[in-house]
Amino acid sequence: VSGYAAPSRLDHALEILATAPATILAGGTDFYPARVGRPLTEQVIDISGIGELRGISVTADVIRIGALTRWSEIRDAPLPRICDGLRLAAAEVGGRQVQNAGTIGGNLGNASPAADGVPPLLTLNAAVEVRSQQGVRVVPLAEFVTGYRRVDLHPGEMITAVLIPRGLDDAYSDFRKLGSRRYLVISIVMVAAVVAVDAGKEVVDARFAIGACSPVAQRLRALEGDLTGRRLAELAAIPHRGHLAVLSPIDDVRATADYRLEAALTLIRRVLAEVAP
Numbered sequence: 001v002s003g004y005a006a007p008s009r010l011d012h013a014l015e016i017l018a019t020a021p022a023t024i025l026a027g028g029t030d031f032y033p034a035r036v037g038r039p040l041t042e043q044v045i046d047i048s049g050i051g052e053l054r055g056i057s058v059t060a061d062v063i064r065i066g067a068l069t070r071w072s073e074i075r076d077a078p079l080p081r082i083c084d085g086l087r088l089a090a091a092e093v094g095g096r097q098v099q100n101a102g103t104i105g106g107n108l109g110n111a112s113p114a115a116d117g118v119p120p121l122l123t124l125n126a127a128v129e130v131r132s133q134q135g136v137r138v139v140p141l142a143e144f145v146t147g148y149r150r151v152d153l154h155p156g157e158m159i160t161a162v163l164i165p166r167g168l169d170d171a172y173s174d175f176r177k178l179g180s181r182r183y184l185v186i187s188i189v190m191v192a193a194v195v196a197v198d199a200g201k202e203v204v205d206a207r208f209a210i211g212a213c214s215p216v217a218q219r220l221r222a223l224e225g226d227l228t229g230r231r232l233a234e235l236a237a238i239p240h241r242g243h244l245a246v247l248s249p250i251d252d253v254r255a256t257a258d259y260r261l262e263a264a265l266t267l268i269r270r271v272l273a274e275v276a277p
């Protein structure tokens with residue numbers, strides 16, 4: 001790459017990435033704010049014109065969301081009910097302008113602890129499709145984000161899609177984000193959930209993920225285990241602070257660690273109150 005390249009085909013982009021390290025630029029809504037006030041010195045590969053990376057396709061087995069799919073497209077897509085949490089998150093990524101530019105691939109590539117896309121995708125058991133000239137890898141999202149702003153991408157690779165396995169299409173799905181104001185705000189804590197209930201009103205599958213309370217968003221496996229097999233009427237009393245032991249929130253300008261944990265528990269209880277009104 002010499003400075004800036006804007007390929008219009010994926011194979012060309014992978015060819016460029018194979019020759020020299022370059023920073024990928026998608027919607028630019030994380031890229032540009034991180035570079036305010038300093039000259040651009042890095043090589044940049046702008047993938048925003050690669051049409052084959054955009055759009056959502058639904059087959060019997062998988063929902064495939066191209067890396068360049070914007071939050072506004074996800075927000076408005078006719079997806080199964082189990083994706084309601086993802087669509088609610090899409091509607092809370094910044095404001096309309098950010099949703100019209102920001103992409104799902106960029107949200108995962110940036111890997112912020114407060115990335116709103118990650119918790120709902122964790123509850124959907126999503127995987128990340130990664131490509132290079134060598135071929136394709138599919139990595140579970142829980143393994144793809146390896147740490148604070150760190151992802152499992154090797155030189156020459158880029159995210160090409162997010163894959164959501166089908167199943168439990170009609171499960172209840174939710175996303176709740178707490179910030180210091182209602183809109184356009186970085187999350188203090190967010191909760192994503194999928195809860196599937198059988199005809200006898202017993203929970204057959206419960207998935208909860210918490211964001212902004214640890215370097216990488218976490219599934220709450222202990223809570224999920226305690227909810228599974230329980231009747232709807234029992235759910236509200238089940239969550240307790242011990243279920244949050246996998247979290248490690250920080251004190252910062254937005255909230256104390258203790259407040260974050262208390263808020264997470266409150267949001268979990270609100271989700272369960274909605275499942276079993």
Ligand SMILES: Cc1cc2nc3c(=O)[nH]c(=O)nc-3n(C[C@H](O)[C@H](O)[C@H](O)COP(=O)(O)OP(=O)(O)OC[C@H]3O[C@@H](n4cnc5c(N)ncnc54)[C@H](O)[C@@H]3O)c2cc1C
Pocket residue numbers: 023024025026027028029030031032033067068092093094095098101102103104105106107108109110114115116117153157158159160184185186187
């Ligand atoms: C005003 C404002 C409000 C915001 N509010 C929120 C919010 O509420 N919630 C939230 O989660 N985010 C928020 N963001 C952050 C941002 O909008 C999202 O994370 C968005 O999804 C980033 O996508 P992008 O296409 O703009 O990424 P870019 O800025 O283009 O890229 C982000 C990072 O990902 C890498 N990358 C991009 N695409 C790929 C790819 N295909 N493969 C590998 N690496 C890639 C880039 O190299 C870069 O490191 C906000 C941003 C702004 C400016």
